[in-house]
Amino acid sequence: MRSDLDHLMQSNNLDAVLVLGPGQHNPPMVYLTGIAHLSDAVLIQKRAQPPVLLHRSMERDEAAATGLQTIDMEKHYGDLSRLLELYGQAGGDLRHAGAARLAQILTDQGLQAARIAVYGRMDAGAAYGLFSTLEKYLPNLTLVTEGGESILQTAMLTKDAAEVEQIRRVGQITTAVVAQVAEFLTSQRVQEDVLVKADGRPLTIGEVKARIQLWLAERGAENPEDTIFAIGGDAAVPHSSGRPDDLLRLGQTIVFDIYPCQVGGGYFYDFTRTWCLGYAPDEALALYEDVLAAYHLVGSKLRPGTPLRKYQEMVCEFFHSRGHPTLQEDPLTERGFVHGLGHGLGLYLHQAPFFRLNAPEALRLPAGTVVTVEPGLYYPERSLGVRLEDTFWIDPDGPVAPLVDYPLDLILPCRLK
Amino acid sequence: MRSDLDHLMQSNNLDAVLVLGPGQHNPPMVYLTGIAHLSDAVLIQKRAQPPVLLHRSMERDEAAATGLQTIDMEKHYGDLSRLLELYGQAGGDLRHAGAARLAQILTDQGLQAARIAVYGRMDAGAAYGLFSTLEKYLPNLTLVTEGGESILQTAMLTKDAAEVEQIRRVGQITTAVVAQVAEFLTSQRVQEDVLVKADGRPLTIGEVKARIQLWLAERGAENPEDTIFAIGGDAAVPHSSGRPDDLLRLGQTIVFDIYPCQVGGGYFYDFTRTWCLGYAPDEALALYEDVLAAYHLVGSKLRPGTPLRKYQEMVCEFFHSRGHPTLQEDPLTERGFVHGLGHGLGLYLHQAPFFRLNAPEALRLPAGTVVTVEPGLYYPERSLGVRLEDTFWIDPDGPVAPLVDYPLDLILPCRLK
Numbered sequence: 096m097r098s099d100l101d102h103l104m105q106s107n108n109l110d111a112v113l114v115l116g117p118g119q120h121n122p123p124m125v126y127l128t129g130i131a132h133l134s135d136a137v138l139i140q141k142r143a144q145p146p147v148l149l150h151r152s153m154e155r156d157e158a159a160a161t162g163l164q165t166i167d168m169e170k171h172y173g174d175l176s177r178l179l180e181l182y183g184q185a186g187g188d189l190r191h192a193g194a195a196r197l198a199q200i201l202t203d204q205g206l207q208a209a210r211i212a213v214y215g216r217m218d219a220g221a222a223y224g225l226f227s228t229l230e231k232y233l234p235n236l237t238l239v240t241e242g243g244e245s246i247l248q249t250a251m252l253t254k255d256a257a258e259v260e261q262i263r264r265v266g267q268i269t270t271a272v273v274a275q276v277a278e279f280l281t282s283q284r285v286q287e288d289v290l291v292k293a294d295g296r297p298l299t300i301g302e303v304k305a306r307i308q309l310w311l312a313e314r315g316a317e318n319p320e321d322t323i324f325a326i327g328g329d330a331a332v333p334h335s336s337g338r339p340d341d342l343l344r345l346g347q348t349i350v351f352d353i354y355p356c357q358v359g360g361g362y363f364y365d366f367t368r369t370w371c372l373g374y375a376p377d378e379a380l381a382l383y384e385d386v387l388a389a390y391h392l393v394g395s396k397l398r399p400g401t402p403l404r405k406y407q408e409m410v411c412e413f414f415h416s417r418g419h420p421t422l423q424e425d426p427l428t429e430r431g432f433v434h435g436l437g438h439g440l441g442l443y444l445h446q447a448p449f450f451r452l453n454a455p456e457a458l459r460l461p462a463g464t465v466v467t468v469e470p471g472l473y474y475p476e477r478s479l480g481v482r483l484e485d486t487f488w489i490d491p492d493g494p495v496a497p498l499v500d501y502p503l504d505l506i507l508p509c510r511l512k
Numbered sequence: 513m514r515s516d517l518d519h520l521m522q523s524n525n526l527d528a529v530l531v532l533g534p535g536q537h538n539p540p541m542v543y544l545t546g547i548a549h550l551s552d553a554v555l556i557q558k559r560a561q562p563p564v565l566l567h568r569s570m571e572r573d574e575a576a577a578t579g580l581q582t583i584d585m586e587k588h589y590g591d592l593s594r595l596l597e598l599y600g601q602a603g604g605d606l607r608h609a610g611a612a613r614l615a616q617i618l619t620d621q622g623l624q625a626a627r628i629a630v631y632g633r634m635d636a637g638a639a640y641g642l643f644s645t646l647e648k649y650l651p652n653l654t655l656v657t658e659g660g661e662s663i664l665q666t667a668m669l670t671k672d673a674a675e676v677e678q679i680r681r682v683g684q685i686t687t688a689v690v691a692q693v694a695e696f697l698t699s700q701r702v703q704e705d706v707l708v709k710a711d712g713r714p715l716t717i718g719e720v721k722a723r724i725q726l727w728l729a730e731r732g733a734e735n736p737e738d739t740i741f742a743i744g745g746d747a748a749v750p751h752s753s754g755r756p757d758d759l760l761r762l763g764q765t766i767v768f769d770i771y772p773c774q775v776g777g778g779y780f781y782d783f784t785r786t787w788c789l790g791y792a793p794d795e796a797l798a799l800y801e802d803v804l805a806a807y808h809l810v811g812s813k814l815r816p817g818t819p820l821r822k823y824q825e826m827v828c829e830f831f832h833s834r835g836h837p838t839l840q841e842d843p844l845t846e847r848g849f850v851h852g853l854g855h856g857l858g859l860y861l862h863q864a865p866f867f868r869l870n871a872p873e874a875l876r877l878p879a880g881t882v883v884t885v886e887p888g889l890y891y892p893e894r895s896l897g898v899r900l901e902d903t904f905w906i907d908p909d910g911p912v913a914p915l916v917d918y919p920l921d922l923i924l925p926c927r928l929k
Contacts (some may be wrong), residue, residue: 110636115636120537120736123635132738132753135861152844153750153851170844212637218540219532219639220630224657226640240641305732308775312729315722319736321776333570336549358725359738409594427569427587434570445551 096255096463097126103246104142109239110209112247113201114138116216118157120319120360122172122442123214123247124200130359132157136169137197139204140208144324149200171203172196194228201233208235214247252448255461258441259488259498261357262465265364266486266499268314269353273368275310276303276351277507280343280372290343290372300324307353316355320444323352323367330369330480331473333434348382350471350480354444363444365467367484368501373509382472382481383505384419389470390483390503393436394401397487397495399462404454407436410470413451419472422452430474437467440486462491465498481505513672513880514543516566520663523560526656527626529664530618531555532656535574535631537736539859540631540664547776549574554585554614556621566617588620589613594837611645618650625652631664660800661758669865670880675858676905676915678774679882682781683903684918685731686770690785691778692727693720693768694924697789702926707789717741718756724770732774733772739860740784747786747897748890750851762790764928765799767897769886771861780861782884785918790926799889799898800922802834806887807900810853812914814904818881823870824853827887828869836889839869847891854884857903879908882915898922 104112114123118133125131127138127146136158137149150158152169159165201207213226228239228478254262283290283298290298304324311318321336326343330334330350343349352367369386371379389410396409411423411432420431448464460466466489471482485497521529531540535550542548544555544563556562567575569586576582591618618624630643643655671679700707700715707715721741728735738753743760746752746769760766769784782922786803788796806827813826828849837848851869864879879882883906888899902914 114657117737119738130685132740132751134737134751151751152846154752156746156749156752213640215636216633217636217639219634220655220657220662222634222636222639223630223643226636227657238637238640240637240644245637258821298635308729308732309726312725315725317734317736319734319777320534320551321536323549329573332573334549334551334568335571335573360736426591429569 096253096258097250098255099250100140100246100251101143103249104212107212107246108141108210109212109246111139111141111204111206111211113213114140114215116214121216122251122360124216125360125442126247126251128161128163130357130361130395131161137200138163139206141204141206147204166202168196172199177501191423194225194232197225197229198232201236201469206236207233210237210239210240212246214245215456233311248447251443251446252439252461252490254441254465254488258362259465261362262364262486262488263498265316265355265357265362266366268311268316269355269364269366270499270501271314272307272310272316272355273351273353273366273501276307277370278382279303279306280370281507281509282511283343285345285373288345288501290509291437297342299339300326300337300341300343303343304339311355317358317360318355319360319410320354322354324352325350325480328475328478331362331475331478332429332480333471333473333482343372346371346376346379348479348481350482352482352484356444360442362442363440363483363485364498364502365440365469367469367482368503369481369483369505370507371505372507375506376433378477379479379481380505382479385414385419386470386472386481386483387503388469390485393468393470394485394495394497397489398469399489399491401459401460402454402456403448403450403458403459403460404452404456406460407450407452408466409452410436414470414472430476431472432470433473434471437469437484439464439466441465460489462489462490513675514667515672516667516670517557517663519699520666521546524629524656524663525627526559527664528621528623528628530628530630531557531632532630535578538633539668539777541633542777542859543664545578545580545666547778548578548777554617555580556617556623558621564621585613585617588755589616591605598883601891603678608645608881611642611649614646615649618653619860623653627654627656629656629663630773631662665864668860668863669856669878669881671905675779676882678779679781679858679903679905681914682733682774685728685733685782685919686772686781686783687916688731689724689727689733689772690768690770690783690918693724694787696720696723697787697922698926700760700926702762702790707764707926714759716756717743717754717758717859720760721754721756721864729892730782732775734775734777734826735772736777737771739771740767742767742897745892745895748892748895749897750888750890750899760789763788763793763796765796765896765898767899769899769901773861777859779859780857781915782857782861782901783918784886784887784899785920786898786900786922787924788922789924795894796896796898797922799891799896802831802836802888802924803887803898803900806830806919807885807902810885810887811902811904811912811914814877814885814906816877816906816908819871819873820865820867820875821869821873823877824867824869826870827853830859831887831889847893848889849887850890851888853919854901854918855884856881856883858882877906879906881906
C-alpha cells in the first residue's frame, strides 16, 4: 500500500519517484495527490520525505487543496519558451525546453545524479523524447523504467482501509445501477420475443447503454471505458461490447460487464452478470451452472498466499472435467474458457495481480489486495456466452468475500402483455 | 487534416506511424481508428498504405468494426509470457517481452530498419522502458520522437468537414446543458442573497456540478476533465474549479468553463460564460465590458494566415489601454490578463495552435483549424474574475464564427420570493 513506498524505494535503491501529467485520469498522480484539477503537474517524492507538487500558476489553489508542499512551476522556472532561451537551444523545440525545465527542477531537488523511477500518463513518443533528452542534460541521472515489477505497482498491489472503502462505494453505485437496469428491463412489455417500450417500439441496446451512463452519472460515477452489454453472438466474444441497434430478445444470453470509476479518474469497480430475458434455453442454463460452480469454487478457495496460477488451473481443470475447452490445452482457443480468471483492480481497471496459467509459482495472492474473479464460457458458433464477475477484497483478517453482494441469477422475468 | 498524413510522412522522411494503447481516450489511436472498445492495441500506418490494426483475440469483433485491416496479436505473436520464453530473456521482465513482441511485429511489417514516429497514451516510464529496449532489439530502427512539431499534431491542426461537424455536435450538447444550468439557477428562490432550493436549504456548487454531469450524460457526452464552476475568490484564479460547499451568492462573478467530449474520448468542445446572479456590481460590470470588447475585437479579426501572436498582442494592448496588467508587461502577473488567449481543440482539449506572445512570427492561424478565443480578467484581491470563451472554426471558405451560438450575457435574473 501507499505507506510501503519509502520502504520499496529503499529496497530498490531508488532515491525518488517522479510522476508527470494531469491530476485526473492519471493513476500514478492520483495515487499520490488524490484527484486534483491539475492539467499538467510534476510530483517528486524523495525517499523518506513528503512529496512535493509542482504546478502551473493558475492552478495554485487546486494544488494547495491537495495538502502537499507545492511549488509554482511558472514562477520558479518560467514558461517553456523562456527556458528555451535560457538553455540556448535551437528555436522552438519544446522537447528540449521541457527536458531543460525538468533537469533544473531535479537539480534544485538535489536529484541530478539520483536513481529515479518515472511514471505518469503521457504520450508514448513525447515521453521517450523527454527522457532521452533529459538524460543528455543530466548524464549522471539514472531513470529506472520498470516493467510489471514497478515499485508503484507493487505498492498499489495492496490497499489500505480508506482505499477499500472507496472501491466498495463505487461497487455500491455499480450494483445500484445494475439493479436499475434489471428493474427497467423487467418492466418492459414483450412482443414477438423482444422487449418493447410503452410507445410500442422495440428497445435497443443503445438505449439501455444511454440509461446506464445516465444512472452512473446520477450516482456520481464516471464510465470512461464504456460498458459491455452484449447479446447473442456478441455475448460469445468476451470483449464485444454490444451493438447499439441490437434488440433485447428473450432467451438469449446477455453479458453485462460494467466497470465505472470515481469522477475524475479514481478507483474502479468491475462487475459482470449474465442474464437471459424471460427464460433460459437448456444449453444456456447448462453453461451458466458450470460458470456459477466455478465462481463458487474459486470464491470458497481465495486465501492470501496461494500461488495465483493455482486458481487459473483449478478453473481450467473444473471446466475441462465438464467437457469445455480451456486455455490449458489450447492457449489460443476461442471456445470454452478463453481468458484469465481475474485481475487486480484499483486506480487502474486492470493491474497486478493477474491470475495466469504461466505465472511463476512465487507470485501469490497478496493479503490486502482487491481482485476480480470472473470465470466465463463462450461458444461463438452457438451465439452463447456466460460470465459472472465480482470484485473481492482479500481481507487479511477475515473471510474473503465480494465487496458488494448482488444476486447471481441468470433469468430476468419478463411480463408478456 | 488526416488526409495529409502520407504527405507529412514523406516530407519528414518517415516510413511509418506507430500508435500504441487503448482505443478510447487515446487521441492518436482514436484519430486513426475511431473510438473503439480496444483495451490494448497497436496501429501501424506505413507511408502510402492503409493502416493495420493489431488487437487482442477477444477484441476481434471490436477491431473488425473499425473497418481497418486487422491482425490478431495473440494468434500471431502469442501472449507476452510465451514471447518471454521465446526470446530467452531473464525471468518475468514484461518490458523485454513487450519490446520483443513489438520488434517482431515491426520486422514482419518490414519496418526493422525504418524511421518511425511513435504515439499513444501510455505510462511515461513504461514508454521509456519499452522504446529503450526496442532500440536494442532493432539497432537499425530510428524512433522519431517529436516535440510540438509532431506530424500527427500537424495533421490534427486542421479539421475535415466530418470532424468539424462532430465538434459542433458536442458544442450543441454543451450549450444545451449551459442553458439548462441557467434555467435551473434562475428558477431557484433567493434568501439572504443566496439561492435556496424548494426545501429551503441553500443550493451548493457541488449540487450544480452533479446536475451538469447528469445533463451531459443524458445528452450523450462525457466529462473526463471536470467543469469549472467557480464563484468569488475562485473565479479570480483561472483554473480554480469551484468548491463543492460554496453557495450561489448574488452579485458575485461565476466563471462557468465547461469542456466535455464525445463518449469514449472523442472530440471536445470548450466554452465559458461568466454570470452574476441577480445583479452585477459596477466593478464586475466594468470588467465584463472590457472582456466582452476584447472577445468581439478578436472575433472580428480572426483570419487564416495571421501570425498567432498578433492576437495575443492585440488583446494585451487593448486590456493595457483599459488599465489592466497583462502578460506583456509582466509575464508572471496574477492580476489582469494572465493567460493565453486561446488554443486549438479537437481530440485533445488543448493542442496547437496556441495564441502566445512569444510564438514565432512564422506560426500563423491555419485555415481549417478549430480554436478557442477566451479573453479574461482576474483580480484575486477583489474576488473578481471574468472570462468569455467560444470555440471557433477558421472556415477557409467563409466568415469565421463560433461553432455554436450562445448569449454572452453577464446577469442571470433571479426571483426574490
